[in-house]
Amino acid sequence: MDNKIDQLEPRELWTNFAALNAVPRASKKEEQVMAFMMDFAAQNGLDAQQDETGNIIVRKPATTGMENAKTIVLQSHLDMVHQKNNDTDFDFGTQGIKMLIEGDWVKAQGTTLGADNGIGVAAIMGILASSEIKHPAIEALFTIDEETGMTGAMGLKGGVLKGDILLNLDTEQDNEIDIGCAGGVDVTATKTYTEEPVADGAVAYTLTVKGLQGGHSGMDIHKGLGNANKIMNRILNSGQQNAGLRLAALQGGSLRNAVPRESVAQVVLSGTDEASILERMQRTADEIKFEYRTMEPGLEIRFEKAETTPAQVMPAAEQKAFVQAIYAAHNGVYRMSAELEDLVETSNNIARVSVEKGKISIKCLTRSSVESSKFDLANALRAAFELMGCDVELSGSYPGWTPNPNSEILKLLKAVYQKQNNAQAEVVACHAGLECGILGKNYPQMDMISFGPTILGAHSPAERVSISSVQKFWKFLLEVLGNIPAKV
Template identity: 40%
Template sequence: MSSITQLSPRLLWQFFDTLCSIPHPSGHEAAVRQWITGWAQERGLAVMQDTIGNLIISKAATPGMEKRQGVILQAHMDMVPQANADTDHDFTTDPIQPYIDGDWVRARGTTLGADNGIGLAACLAVLADDKVPHGPLEVLLTVDEESGMTGAFGLEPGILRGSILLNTDSEQDGDVYMGCAGGVDVNIELPYQAESVPAQHHAMRLNIKGLRGGHSGINIHQGRASANKLLAELLNDIAEHPAIRLSEVSGGTLRNAIAREASALLTLPDESANLLNELVAARQQQYRQEFNGIDDFISLELVAAELPDRVMSTSLQQKLSAALLACPHGVMAMSREMEGVVQSSTNLGVIGTGPEHIHVQCLVRSLSNIGRDRVAAITSAVFRLAGARCRLDGAYPGWQPNPQSAIMRAVLNTHEELFGVVPQVKVIHAGLECGLFKATYPHWDMVSFGPTIQGAHSPDERVHIEAVSRFWQLLVRVLRQIPEA
């Protein structure tokens, strides 16, 4: 147990501490699912695992609240696995190490998993605390939200009885969400055309690191640097000098995280070494000025490397450099209906080199299916011009706002009663599972709220301690005030 177990509300933080001790990155939720199942069964709660791996835990209404509308309390079980370059951490076996840092809780060198671990801990705390009054309650815990929303896609109709869904996956205290963006993955494969390494060449690895990264939806409008886009500019510089050859490219690790690091393996003759150093030094100076106050620790370095056994053909090197440079990244359009809300965006998330192909993955987000599909088509067209194969995968709809939502009004009123402030109603530029739930359960009245989490999807992730307390107070009061059916 860590020091966070002494924080308030203690039961919630104790559950979160336990979750931190059980590895649960996306696609590896079996251990945490097994622990939750065993814990719920020990308490005599009804537990069901559906065919896709989601858990549904049911708890009868507390005495006197049997006639209230049924509520589905929802969180996802997986977390984004991101670690600093100097942190040796296996997310499939090693526990997260949370610690208190002033008013915040962080993790040592890795993502914390407060997204959505705090919401998950809150769900379990409601189940565990018999002093929390509520009507008929179902807790829906989904799998693989971060890497594909597999659990939400696979949720079957008819297995949940409630009519109100409280999603706990929002990340700003004082905000209540009534809509979210949809998305689609653009998966790109460019055939690797290989040539022998020219004679008298040596190898250098270009590393770009020190960037903040962040959530590719929530942080996309903040102008943070993408290591992949910086690399694309440098590769375009290098493509103007045919003596410098490209062997490998890599950057980013997740399509839903702004790339924090990227690298390229280059070969060159001795006479081109000064030129390459000048190109890199000039770009580093430019980037440190350009992103001053946003990304203050951008580092570009060249280090000696082992000579590879192949380089890309000159044609491929030029096409790849041009395609990565032209690849859309960032905000594509702002909403006309909601001031300050991003309508459409895209993230050049992952670049990798395999034996036969160069792989690129982008995540497109939009409040509308039309906007989503348009940006995906533009991205695909850029790479098809370079000779790549492009595939669109995992398209999911957004959650369209419902201004007449009764549960939304209830949350707003409850927040004002508790804290004296009416929260802001917002639409989040991220892929909450609510859009998929609505397609399967169109009658559900839904709302999303949560505590302040900053730096999600990066090792800078932190959750505000006092905001967690307010989130818990709001959740408990809302459950108590659900009206009768």
């Protein structure tokens, strides 16, 4: 870690972010960070509890003069997306994030940074540890597993929190105040098949798609980013004419909430047609690179002769159905909102495709701010995959967060933003999944809002957070806390 990180201003936030990022906290592997947060509460003499799901709630009394103000729930999630470049040697289960400063940005060395949502966690820690910051009574809610299932928010029971207002610190543009978000559902297609021997005279190749930007499968889905799984599928389709290319294995993408950046396939080509197959694939690769020349200038598509030939491949009929199903499955924006300008309503990310030893697995994340539209797209995907003989499961569904433009806390945040920046904040709904919609099911009377500093490239190794934006966010948060109205 660059030792200058914990010397940045505001020191109260950055010191805690550096300490937090020294603790492994990949989604579904949060045991170490749970213990870290309980130790933090104990060291600061704060009341803390861990619920049966793993969420941690820390309480702090109001400062003098704010005892009658409404109780605030400050909420962020402890886990982070674990993505790294293929050439980066890093273990998210045992290592802390290696950070560095580049100009106005803090980023990581070849991995995700964890600013999503570590900056929010660190801000809350800074407030809890301070004896000088003015604030009402606080319930700090640190949820787990937000990134891969929202299971922390789903598991939080009603009645645990007593707060009147929830400030979710998990959005990524410092000029935006978020009042709504999309829900999601996981679509998983699986199938087994019987492999067959490779024909005599076949030549083995490794096909690689790499160099894509990747990104957040909700917030970045409208940008036209390249999806490594869809690109690889086009290459396979161009090569399989007359069964000239046969697929032995394929690994593409990683997490459902990350746009896939890389895909690698092991294939064999008919020895007599090797040159013509390579020519077709190269022509397709050139077309794809031309299409993405502006958005994905780093895209690489490689065909490299392999030293060893696989013993078995997918049968030709199974392979054709597989490729056609991936072709038919929708990826990207499905529908724009008719109510909110420039808001993606419904989308899908074909996140992970695996073919290995007679087993096919396809994992998608379908998002929408409209429940019926979410399941319409999920059922369209189900149809495409069932037509190739897959078993399809829809799981992990969570609701969106319906915007409330008449929110009382929204009025306060808009006024504070205007005062501090001499400009109006943008009031928006986002296409990411925030925990507010889920938490609202058990706490329907709680007034909720979401905001945060500018974070770019979330869910990818390009993730970075603006230092000046964090300063803006911190100043904004403190003034909001100091102006929470009294209870009626």
